[in-house]
Amino acid sequence: MDRTKVDLPLLGGCVCRAVRYSLNGAPLLVYVCHCHDCQSVSGSAYILSVMVRGADLAMTGPVEIFTRRTRRARDVQYRVCAECRCGLTANYAESTDFTSLRAGSLDDASWAVPIAQTSVASAIPWAVIPGVEQVDPKAFDYRKLSAAWVATAPVFAHR
Secondary structure, eight states: OOOOEEEESEEEEOTTSSSEEEEOSOOOEEEEEOOHHHHHHHTSSOEEEEEEEGGGEEEESOEEEEEEEOTTSOEEEEEEETTTOOEEEEEETTOOSEEEEEGGGBSOOTTOOOSEEEOGGGSOGGGSOTTSEEEOGGGOOHHHHHHHHHHHSOEEEEO
16 A cells, blocks of 8 residues: 655644644544534534644644533543634643644645544534544444544654
């Protein structure tokens, strides 16, 4: 199988460009979440998340971090631009080793094909992605899904 090659670092940022970031390591997983919290936070049908190592992400600019409790009683830390309020990342408060990067904030997210979608029970019906595995949130295994995604993902390498 010939896999697409994608150059690192991956660059991105907010709408107003006050915040910029550089992802210097290969992403670990791309998935979609249809839960009501993700719908509310994004103002859209779902969030397309790119799971990355926190240590691989370098961010510059005026970032605000706030924590809110989800409907599933988990504390999530969100990073947003202090100027335009664009959402950039989210991670569980107890786990800063990994973070979910909003795929839409990447300068080029054409490679970010999800391997799974979760919380489909609360999805807007037209937004369920045909051909993408549906995983119950209680059975969402980040390690297993990451291994499956990495096996078919593009090859990420520094220029």
